[in-house]
Amino acid sequence: MSEAPDAATAWQWLLERRPHTRSWTHDELVPVARAAHAEPRLRELYPFPSHGALHFLRTGPGETRPAGNLPYVLYGPPPYKVYGADHAELGAPGTAEEAVALVVRHLPPEPGQP
Template structure:
């Protein structure tokens, strides 16, 4: 499975549920992707589904350690759990939109 080459393509592939895209066939992920994409702050980040979460990375691949400082959303809710970059639970949300807003409020400045 290849990763999208840039942020815009990564979002497009997830929104379209393009076959071969990581997590694209998970219905639970699709609603979280739509809610996260609605947040301008998160649209600037690279969406990366892994291990039941939607992570947000500062750049497209290849990645460095400094790209992994943004919280992530666990899909499969409700509740939707939001985790820090270190996987500490930041909170739970009743909807994907609330979870995305919680991530936005915890994005560290660059």
């Protein structure tokens, strides 16, 4: 499985559904990924789909600096589940856009900083 070298490339591959990249076959990820990419604060972060959730990392996978915990969205049929950095459920919005807005509301200040 290929991992993108940076956040911009990771977003591009995720939205293009580039073959053999993380979760490229998961149709349920598409609306969440599109809604997340539309948010400027999330576009700064590295999108990391794993285990049915779209996570957001401050650094890419495998980098030596800690990525830190940020809110994430479980994708699948609505309602979507949104969890905070402490893995506590923040809500179950009915649309991908509402789920992403909930993530953004719970981001710490300056999420692009390591």
